[in-house]
Amino acid sequence: MRKASRLFEIIQILKRARHAVTAQAIADQLEVTPRSIYRDIVALQAMRVPIEGERGLGYILRPGFDLPPLMFSVEETEAIVLGLALLERTGDQALKQAAKGVNAKIAAAVPGPLRQVLQSNALQAWGSIAPAPDGIDLGMVRHAIRDEQKLLLDYRDEWGNATERLIRPLALIYYSATAVIVAWCELRQAIRNFRADRVEDCQPDDTFFRGEGNRLRDLWISGWTSGNPAST
Template identity: 50%
Template sequence: MRRTSRLFELIQMLRGARRPQTAADLAEKLEVCKRTIYRDVASLQAMGIPIQGEAGIGYVMQPGFELPPLMLSIDEVEAVVVALCLLQRTGDAGLKAAAETVRAKIQDVLPRSVSAPLYADSLYATPDGLGTTSNVDVTIVRRAVREEQKLRLDYRDRDGAMTRRIVRPIALIYDVEAHVIVAWCELRGAFRRFRGDRIRSCSSLPAWFQGEGDTLRLLWQAELGVRAGDWSSLGDRELPVGSLS
């Protein structure tokens, strides 16, 4: 999780807590070490966020501190992105127009660090149904796409052969039959799509491709002949997201 997102989550956790939160508790929830929590709390206090407490005792947020009227976590923004995509299935032109208005309003209100999924064009739902047959925790995948973090996949290809892949995930598609990860495959040296029901294990790696995600998505979209963000041009034909690996 990037530091900006982590600071926001830390504020949310302290605002909602009914008792002092220890650094150990906060570190476990945010999947970081206690030293990181100490540094983050000190940074927030320096920004004027009214956090009281100290190491070994716990931290509390002073009453009365409020965030802006509309403030969503990154997971909540990603939920909005997928919901807006699903509206394409309704065939309702009015709802589609309203969806774009909602998107614009959220972009105007939220900081770019939180609303990034609205710009990235990295989540998509196909028009005809929602796949549920997946062996993958898509939360891990979404985070990897967002943080530009590499994944290790143990994958069974369409011929039944098992291979281990190191991939750079750039998009997650909620397809009719299964969740599909679109990624640059380091083994194949090309874009590939990986069906969730063929993945035997999926884990994040301590390796990143930060700064490359947007460029890779543009290259992938160029291969498809699709304008960024214009998924409606695909109609109801099969989404050609690159070769099944």
């Protein structure tokens, strides 16, 4: 989790809390070290976020502080609801969990009539649900795309041949059956697609391709054929 996102989440945790929350408790929720939380608290206090407390005793957010509200029209709210429902059909467990958090945060922030839209279950997204792939964490792939970090795959192609690929992940396409990773393949020296359900293992490499992602995505988009972005 990047620092900006972590600072936002710390504020949300403190807003929901009824009592002082320790740095350890916050760290456990965000999967970082207490030392990181101590630094984040100092950074937030420097930005005049009214957090009170100290190490060992915990922290509280003074009543009355809030982030600027998000105001959506009914149609915009319905678009969000449907988009979150569609995430349930992917095999990305982290995105499914994130969707629940988004729903809760929006429901707590919007006026009553729009809150009813979020909670009414009037909009549904039905269809087959993609199973979570066994050999790869799609959350890690999304993280690698953002950080422009290479990934090392143990992959089995459609004929069952096993191969090892070092890739530069560029995009994720979610289908009803599986997710497809669009990447620059170091072995083939070209853009290739890798089905998540054919990945037997995936590990982050210690090398990066920073500054190249947008150029490679433009190359990928320029090669689309028949309106299918997954074509190669």
